[in-house]
Amino acid sequence: MKAAPTLPLGTWLHVFVRLFAVQGSYNYETMIGNGIAFAAEPAFRLLPGGRDGEAYHAAMARHSRYFNAHPYLAALAVGALVRAELDGEAGERVERFRTACCGPLGAAGDRLVWAGWLPFCSALALLVYGLGASAAGVLLTFVGTYNVAHVALRAWGLRAGYREGLKIAAALGSPVLRTGPLHVARALAVVAGVALPLVLLRVRAVQPTSIVFELGLAALLAVALARWQARTDGWRVGVILLLLFFIYSVVR
């Protein structure tokens, strides 16, 4: 593979900032396709002929079509697509790559971020709350911890995608994406396990009652919801029970 052309720092920054808005025109037909073209556009200006060139228009047309991936790992795709276009890869090959990488980038991101890092950071912030931290402490823990990894993942994706080009399978085999979800899930299990009883303790500290009784009730509910997970969502159960409580309170 030939060496990647050097992109000006301004172009990197422009593309990187636009990546945060990749889902800005999300819709049920092209998904984040328009966002991909929007994010990659500053780099496409470097194609032969510049903004008025045929290559630029062909690239913009190609990349505003359907595309779907996890929004953070879309950075990996954008990096790879920019590299492919600047390397002058054939349009059909770029199209095939776009189609092929949607599924893996979606699945890897969903496992690592939505089902891993996000609930882990929530649980960590709940733990900090349960241990008695102030509102500022809880918020800083959550927003800070989450976004360190969020921003780093987008930056890594853009660089790795640009470095590997259409051969991003190597980047997808990174330990962070391959075994990261397992480690995060284990850490989540421990942190959430510690956090939830302490949250209940601090919440009920406003009015003293028996914590053992409440913990038992919460555990029963958790087990029931885990057992019936295919039939109902916990938050829907919450709406129904709170509504009944609310009606009872008012009509009593």
Place this chain on the structure above:
Amino acid sequence: MMEPGTLMVLAGLGAVVGLDFVSFPQAMLSRPLVAATLAGAVCGNVTAGLLAGVLLECFALETMPFGASRYPEWGPASVAAGAVAAVPGADAELTARMLPFAVLAGLVGAMIGGQTLVWLRQFNLSVAARYRDELAAGDASAVTSVQWTGLVIDFGRAGAVTAVFVVALMPLRDAVRHGLDSVGGTASLTLVGVLAVGVGGGAIWKVVHSAKGYEWYLTAGVALGSAAAVLL
């Protein structure tokens, strides 16, 4: 009655967290923990806002924004819930009594907010369809127009949804306040606390149960947390 200035700040906060949820920048400012706490701070009772945020965060653990699936939208609803919970000058007892109503408002609001996201996506599609020929020709200004229209409309949508929630919920809160007085803070806290932690626990199990050896990690965590809660 809420001051117009406070309502405008809440609507602005709702617009920011609503935009953050999907469109820009997905920094998770839209999570209940953040949105409700900030709303509580705006309304002068950050403790109540944090309490509502923590409880709603436990419910939010269950919903993940996978791809094009439909899910509740927590940001604007959490702003409204935080504002509802934050009764100015309220003591611990009144805060406790208001919590079930605030959490219920947050949950119902999240369902409604999620539906408005579906409408937003349909609207975005209609905008993209209007520019179909230009997009097919690789017109960069069409790409930019479609993107910015989506961002601006999402910002406006989230602000409007937040304002409607707050305007609808504040009189309702004042109307039902005496009814909630009859139940008492202890029962209110027990119900809402147990519900939130129970739903959060079920959600965590759903998330981690496919990880190898998860049961040992979860059991160790729950044992440690429960022991600490009982002994502290």
